[in-house]
Amino acid sequence: MTDQRKATRTVGGIVDFEVVFPSSKVEVAELHAASGVPVADILAITHTEEFPALDEDEAAWELAVAAGRAVLDRTGISPDDIGHVVYAGSGEWDQPFWSPAAKVADELGIRHAHCFEVTNFCNGGMTAVRTALAELALGTARHALVLIGDRLSRLVDHEDPESKALFNFGDAPAAVLLGREDCLLDVLASSMRTDPSWADYYSGDIEDDRVLMRRRGRRQGLGDAYLENFPARVDDVLTALGRQVGDVAYLLINQGDKGMHEKLLAALGIPAEKSVFNYHRYGHMGGSDPLIALGDLIAEGRLAPGDLVLVATSGMGFTWGVTALEYRGR
Incomplete structure (x- = not known):
């Protein structure tokens, strides 16, 4: 270390x-x-x-x-x-x-x-x-x-x-x-950034006592923003830890868009087997997506003590974050 x-x-x-x-x-x-x-x-x-x-x-x-x-x-x-x-x-x-x-x-x-x-x-x-x-x-x-x-x-x-x-x-x-x-998992570092130019891409309407999400307009380029911001956040945490992409045991991500998930792994040079794809089981479970994936890895015995796991999360606004975890075992 x-x-x-x-x-x-x-x-x-x-x-x-x-x-x-x-x-x-x-x-x-x-x-x-x-x-x-x-x-x-x-x-x-x-x-x-x-x-x-x-x-x-x-x-x-x-x-x-x-x-x-x-x-x-x-x-x-x-x-x-x-x-x-x-x-x-x-x-x-x-x-x-x-x-x-x-x-x-x-x-x-x-x-x-x-x-x-x-x-x-x-x-x-x-x-x-x-x-x-x-x-x-x-x-x-x-x-x-x-x-x-x-x-x-x-x-x-x-x-x-x-x-x-x-x-x-x-x-x-x-x-x-x-x-x-x-701890079961140490939290080593995190990097988060918001691009406020996307603030109005989604917002809510109140209709019949419900708040409903609506996309506003047809602005292009959100996919490119994902592929720019997630790798940058990965670089931030790996640099802070003195580690490299090859040291990553798994990268987990919000299960919102399978195509984006695959493109991100390709952009980072991380093979698909170093991630978890739950799209055939669940939809997008919000902020719980990476926890579900993490639970699967632990239950299946696919993590070893010392493994570095990156959790990539995003949210409307739009914000992108990467959190580095180290598995310690139970």
């Missing part, structure tokens, strides 16, 4: 994490019936006939509670040891003008934490991880709990053919327990 890498190592990392899937699904046949878009065109976006989504009677915060309870029970960490509860996503929570972080804390019996929200869309989860670790480094708390609790499927107008690029948006709330020691 080089001195440069020691100097850039974050204090702490991921102690444990859990993803909880909702009870319902969005089916391509339903999307076709509602929008009139041909099934083949929808499958070119979803790559699966169905994917998890919240039922009408389910709330994202409730599933976030289940995820949080799972990691606390599994690790034996007391709610009294949680100093920060951070709820991340798009800002369109289950209720308006409301703190889901505080609600989850109350349900989990966390009584002495600072509870707050981070809005950075599908980059929100990793932004919250970075923010919470900074809080741990500054204070006396030993642990923080990050919840990813978007409700993306509720924000898509499935009757609008112009929204078909968003038809793969589903839901999978998650919890990430962070600590300053005994």
Whole structure:
């Protein structure tokens, strides 16, 4: 390990994490019936006939509670040891003008934490991880709990053919327990950047008491922006760590666009077998996508202690981020 890498190592990392899937699904046949878009065109976006989504009677915060309870029970960490509860996503929570972080804390019996929200869309989860670790480094708390609790499927107008690029948006709330020691994965470094010229590319409309995402205009070049910003962020973290692309065991990414995923790997010179493709199983689960992939790698025994994993996340705005993790093992 080089001195440069020691100097850039974050204090702490991921102690444990859990993803909880909702009870319902969005089916391509339903999307076709509602929008009139041909099934083949929808499958070119979803790559699966169905994917998890919240039922009408389910709330994202409730599933976030289940995820949080799972990691606390599994690790034996007391709610009294949680100093920060951070709820991340798009800002369109289950209720308006409301703190889901505080609600989850109350349900989990966390009584002495600072509870707050981070809005950075599908980059929100990793932004919250970075923010919470900074809080741990500054204070006396030993642990923080990050919840990813978007409700993306509720924000898509499935009757609008112009929204078909968003038809793969589903839901999978998650919890990430962070600590300053005994970590499953150390968080080594991260680099994030927003190109504000894309701020108005998507925005929401309020229709029949729902907030619905709408693309504004026909501006070209977003794909090029992805292929410019993600490799730049990868270069940032590898340079900070004194590492090279060949040292990367896996690169994980939001599962929003399979074609972009493949182009990014090609641009970086990373083979497909050093990533995880879940498009045939799930849609785009927002900020939980890389956690699902990470869980698969661990469950299948495909990670060894010391492996370097890069997590590439993006969010409307548009923001691109890459977070470097080192697997320590359980």
